[in-house]
Amino acid sequence: MKERLYRSLIELTNGRMTSMALGKFARSRLSRPLIKTYAKAYKINQKEMLDDIHHYPNLHAFFIRKLKKDARPIDLKIDTVTSPVDGILENWGIINEDCEMIVKNKSYSIEEMLGGIERSGKYSGGTFMILYLSPAHYHRIHSPLDGKVIESYSLGRKSYPVNRLGLKYGKSTLAKNFRTITELKHGDTTIAMVKVGAMFINSVKIINQKSEWKKGEEAAYFSFGSTVVLLFEKGAFQMEKSLEVPTEVQVGEALGRVIST
Incomplete structure (x- = not known):
């Protein structure tokens, strides 16, 4: 019952017109007075921001703010x-033989997420990691390792919440939402970085x-709170032992290491 109600409410509020109106407002000067309120409500660390809070012309510009050069040391x-x-x-685990990952007792198809068995098959038996960004977080995306870009493409149209409620009650949000996929070749292994759009705003x-x-180095940014899913081939990744879930992480912090296959 709760699941059906949640999905119905989201469908009513996640239309194209709603998304366009929200995006237009966030990019207009009318949203500028909300910046200080937003920063206070989400406890934004202004000391690490590249620009002073008065610099931003609208809420969207503040949302995709950059940080000072040394704010995030890189391992x-x-x-x-x-x-x-x-x-x-939020979660990590092993991708099963059917190319599925289990999150919050829900099964997500890697084949659907990546757009075909040809793209997903290499990750069977591998590792997945899910990194959720709330509105309070810095929303620029950086490369997780040195690598050659072997493919970059987008899938999906609408987007639904990817927070805890979205994962619990939503319908395959990580596999169905608008998403941009980048595959990187590092040595002899391939890593997929799936950037999943969130509710209302599909922009990646x-x-x-x-x-x-x-x-x-900076690779992309989100225009709203969202999620990144990392996929690794079987036997190609070892998780950092000190990490537990759920736990806060920052750009440049080691999540684990690549194992030569």
């Missing part, structure tokens, strides 16, 4: 995989068009 060990975002490590803006990404 530069050659084999480490670092967090691409500030967020919460890729700003790094280079064929090779360096660990820690």
Whole structure:
């Protein structure tokens, strides 16, 4: 009953017109007076922001704010995989033989998430990690390791919440939401970084068009709270033992290391 009610309410509020209106308002000067309220409500650390809070012309510009150069130290060990975002490590686990991952007792198809068995098959038996960004987090996305971009594409149309309620009551949000997928080749293994759009705002803006990404360099940004899913091939990744779930992580923090296959 709760699940049906949740989905019905989201369908009523997640239309194209609603999304457009919200996006237009956030980018208008009318939203500027809300910046200080937003910063206070979400306890934004203004000391690490690149620009003063008065610099931003609207709420959207503040939302995608940049940080000072040394605000996020990057673990530069050659084999480490670092967090691409500030967020919460919500879950991690093993992708089963049917190319599915189990999150909050729900099964998510990697085949559906990536758009076909040809793309998903290599991740069977591998590892997944889910990093959730709330409205309070820094929303720029960075490369988790040095790698060659072998494919970049987008799937899906509408987006639904990807917070705890969304994962619990939503219908395959991680696999069905608008998402942009980047596959990186690091040594002899492939890593997929799935950037999942959140409710109302589908925008995942890729700003790094280079064929090779360096660990820690900026790659994209979200226009609203959202989620990044990392996928690793079988036997190619070892989780950092000190990490528990759920736990806060920041850009550049080691999540684990790549194991040569």
